[in-house]
Amino acid sequence: MLSGRPTPAGSGPRRRSVLAAALAPLAVAGCAGEERAPTPGPGPEAVKDALVMVIRHAEKPYAGDTGEDDEGNEDPGFLAVRGRRRAQELPALFPPTRGARLPRPGAVFAAGGKEGAPARCRQTVETLATALGTPVRAEFAVGAEPALARAVLAARTPVLICWEHQGMPRLIRGLGAQDVLGLPAAWPDRYDLVWTFTRRQGVWTFRELPQHLLQGDA
Numbered sequence: 001m002l003s004g005r006p007t008p009a010g011s012g013p014r015r016r017s018v019l020a021a022a023l024a025p026l027a028v029a030g031c032a033g034e035e036r037a038p039t040p041g042p043g044p045e046a047v048k049d050a051l052v053m054v055i056r057h058a059e060k061p062y063a064g065d066t067g068e069d070d071e072g073n074e075d076p077g078f079l080a081v082r083g084r085r086r087a088q089e090l091p092a093l094f095p096p097t098r099g100a101r102l103p104r105p106g107a108v109f110a111a112g113g114k115e116g117a118p119a120r121c122r123q124t125v126e127t128l129a130t131a132l133g134t135p136v137r138a139e140f141a142v143g144a145e146p147a148l149a150r151a152v153l154a155a156r157t158p159v160l161i162c163w164e165h166q167g168m169p170r171l172i173r174g175l176g177a178q179d180v181l182g183l184p185a186a187w188p189d190r191y192d193l194v195w196t197f198t199r200r201q202g203v204w205t206f207r208e209l210p211q212h213l214l215q216g217d218a
Contacts, residue, residue, distance in 0.1 A: 047201075047202045048153075048157075048199075049157070049198075049199055049200050049201070050153055050157050050159070050197075050198070050199040051103065051157050051158040051159070051196065051197070051198050051199075052152060052157075052158070052159050052161065052175060052177075052196070052197045052198075052199075053102060053105065053158060053159065053160045053161070053194055053195070053196050053197075054160075054161045054163060054168065054171070054194070054195040054196075054197070055124070055160070055161070055162050055163075055193070055194050055195075055211075056162070056163065056164075056165045056168075056187060056190075056191055056193070057079070057083070057111075057117060057120035057121040057123070057124045057162055057163075057164065057191070058079050058080075058082075058083035058084070058086040058087050058090075058120065058123070058124045058191055059079065059080045059082045059083035059086060059191050060079065060080055060083060060117075060120055061079075061080040062080070067079050067080050067083070067120075077115040077116050077119055077120075078115075078119055078120060078123060079120050079123050079124070082214065083120065083123070083124070083191070084123070085214060086124070086191065086192075086211075086213055086214055087123055087124045087125070087126065087127050087128075088127050089213040089214065090124065090125070090127060090128045090211075090213065091127060091128045091131040091132075092213060093194070093211060093213070094128070094132070101209070102158075102194065102196075102209070103158045104132065104158070105128075105132065105134065105158050105159060105160040106134075106155065106156030106157055106158055106159065107134065107137060107152075107155040107156050107159045107160070108125050108128065108129050108132070108134050108135075108136050108137065108159075108160045108162075109136075109137045109138070109140070109148065109151070109152060109155075109159065109160070109161045109162070109163075110122045110124070110125050110136050110137070110138045110161075110162045110163075111138065111140070111141060111142050111162070111163055111164055111167070112138040112139055112140055112141045113138075113141055113142070117142060117164035118138070118141065118142060118164070121138075121162040121163060121164065122136060122138055122162075124162045125160070125162045128160075137151070137155075139151075142163070142164045142166075142167045143167070143170075145167055145170035145171040145173075145174045146170070146173075146174040147174075148161075148171060148174065149171060149173075149174025149175045149176075150174070152175070153175065165186075165187040168186070168187045169186070172197070175197060175204075176204070177197045177199075177204040177206070180197065180204045180205060180206040181205070181206065182206050182207075182208075183206050184208075190218070192210060192211045192212070192213065192214070192217040192218060193208055193209065193210060193211065194208075194209045194210075194211060195207075195208055195209075196208075196209065
């Protein structure tokens with residue numbers, strides 16, 4: 001039953017409908033604004049300064065020669081005698097050796113695998129890693145260079161990588177340093193080099209340094 005009282009002007013169902021119609025565009029705009037909220041940019045890991053040192057594994061046996069495994073057994077899949085000597089001298093490049101020409105690595109990576117180039121990579125850096133008290137990280141096989149590069153850039157810098165020379169271009173592309181000035185198209189037929197890649201403020205630079213560890217090194 002109706003009360004018979006007059007309805008105040010500007011009230012009742014008609015007014016509520018008008019307000020709802022007026023506020024609808026604002027609600028839609030608010031939702032759209034939330035959907036278009038800016039996405040956070042890349043974190044500091046993506047552009048942090050870095051120093052990456054790359055070496056090839058030490059000398060492998062020439063045709064008709066043989067290498068030695070960790071127990072001293074002859075095996076062509078391991079380093080040659082000269083390669084084992086280079087591996088033993090490698091710590092001289094880094095502190096705490098007096099007059100060291102390179103910074104002490106915060107992390108050491110080598111190709112993962114039990115024979116061939118991966119085994120030679122691991123052999124090359126084992127003596128150095130022991131001297132530094134740093135484990136050799138060998139969880140990445142040749143062919144997994146993009147994943148390796150991500151781990152390297154997330155690791156404590158400086159980083160040393162011992163790798164198989166044919167995988168070097170993939171590794172360098174993974175680092176994002178493939179267009180750096182002065183970079184050779186391929187690793188030369190040498191075992192006595194260190195390639196250094198330095199990133200400062202997002203820009204890479206490159207240097208090639210001789211090891212000068214053994215007689216006959218260029």
